[in-house]
Amino acid sequence: MADRDPLPLVPTEGDDPALVARLTALYAATPLPPEGQAEQCARAVLARAMHQPVRAADGVPRIRWWWGAAAAAILVIGVGVRGISGRQPTVTTDAAPAGAALTGTVTPTPAGAAF
Amino acid sequence: MTDAELIARTRAGDSDAFGALVTRYYPVCWRFAVHMLGDRTDAEDVLQEAFLRAYLAIGRYDERDQFRGWLFRIVTNQCRNALTSRGRRVRRFINDEDAIGQAPAPLSELFGDVDHAALSHALSQLDATQREAVLLKYAEGLEYTEMTALTGAGESALKMRVKRGIDRLRSLLEPPRG
Numbered sequence: 001m002a003d004r005d006p007l008p009l010v011p012t013e014g015d016d017p018a019l020v021a022r023l024t025a026l027y028a029a030t031p032l033p034p035e036g037q038a039e040q041c042a043r044a045v046l047a048r049a050m051h052q053p054v055r056a057a058d059g060v061p062r063i064r065w066w067w068g069a070a071a072a073a074i075l076v077i078g079v080g081v082r083g084i085s086g087r088q089p090t091v092t093t094d095a096a097p098a099g100a101a102l103t104g105t106v107t108p109t110p111a112g113a114a115f
Numbered sequence: 116m117t118d119a120e121l122i123a124r125t126r127a128g129d130s131d132a133f134g135a136l137v138t139r140y141y142p143v144c145w146r147f148a149v150h151m152l153g154d155r156t157d158a159e160d161v162l163q164e165a166f167l168r169a170y171l172a173i174g175r176y177d178e179r180d181q182f183r184g185w186l187f188r189i190v191t192n193q194c195r196n197a198l199t200s201r202g203r204r205v206r207r208f209i210n211d212e213d214a215i216g217q218a219p220a221p222l223s224e225l226f227g228d229v230d231h232a233a234l235s236h237a238l239s240q241l242d243a244t245q246r247e248a249v250l251l252k253y254a255e256g257l258e259y260t261e262m263t264a265l266t267g268a269g270e271s272a273l274k275m276r277v278k279r280g281i282d283r284l285r286s287l288l289e290p291p292r293g
Contacts, residue, residue: 027254038141042134
């Protein structure tokens with residue numbers, strides 16, 4: 001039985017030197033981006049990045065320094081306005097003061113009374 | 116200054132260093148995005164998004180990879196996203212004559228050379244995955260292993276896309292018979 005060529009499971013890319021040369025020439029002839037567009041892109045990216053959470057190398061969001069500064073400022077202002085001690089706590093109790101005499105009368109509830 | 120130095124300075128918070136990386140890689144990314152999308156405005160938007168993502172993720176960039184390849188992976192993904200959302204828009208507005216009239220000029224009109232214009236037009240007719248594979252292989256000159264890392268597709272699938280893309284380009288560029 002004659003050997004037959006195996007079916008090509010992985011096709012070879014359709015090399016067409018002339019077409020490939022045309023593609024390369026087309027790519028090389030692509031107009032460059034307008035002057036200053038790259039710099040404009042960089043500026044836009046950096047401006048947008050200010051409003052995005054930045055992640056550190058381990059992927060954990062990095063806390064920007066001004067978040068800490070803002071929190072500290074709020075704390076300082078809050079303490080300045082109210083004082084460190086703030087208001088004195090008030091203590092209430094239901095217990096009668098020691099030594100107070102109990103007054104009043106005790107009325108027994110009649111049997112069978114409806115509440 | 117090398118890419119590694121600029122990346123290290125960017126990570127340390129030097130925004131000028133990232134600006135230098137953008138300036139260095141913008142033209143190559145632009146060329147790819149323009150041919151992938153066939154539209155300069157879309158390419159500009161896609162590149163801004165891609166560079167933003169690169170900036171935000173630069174802490175996770177592994178120095179063992181080539182920066183260009185890493186960046187190209189982001190650009191390729193953004194081009195795919197843009198093509199997907201454009202597909203949705205086209206399906207929604209396909210009957211809107213005004214929208215069609217105001218559409219930007221096709222990329223082929225940018226080329227004075229008739230041959231370039233015809234090839235650019237034929238390229239825009241390819242399926243997006245075939246166009247991506249053909250551009251990465253023959254315009255960017257990548258090896259299949261690099262293309263696999265970049266696109267996430269298997270090597271045999273990429274070879275198939277390149278072959279079909281080239282076949283289709285050839286048939287599109289053939290002069291009409293008769």
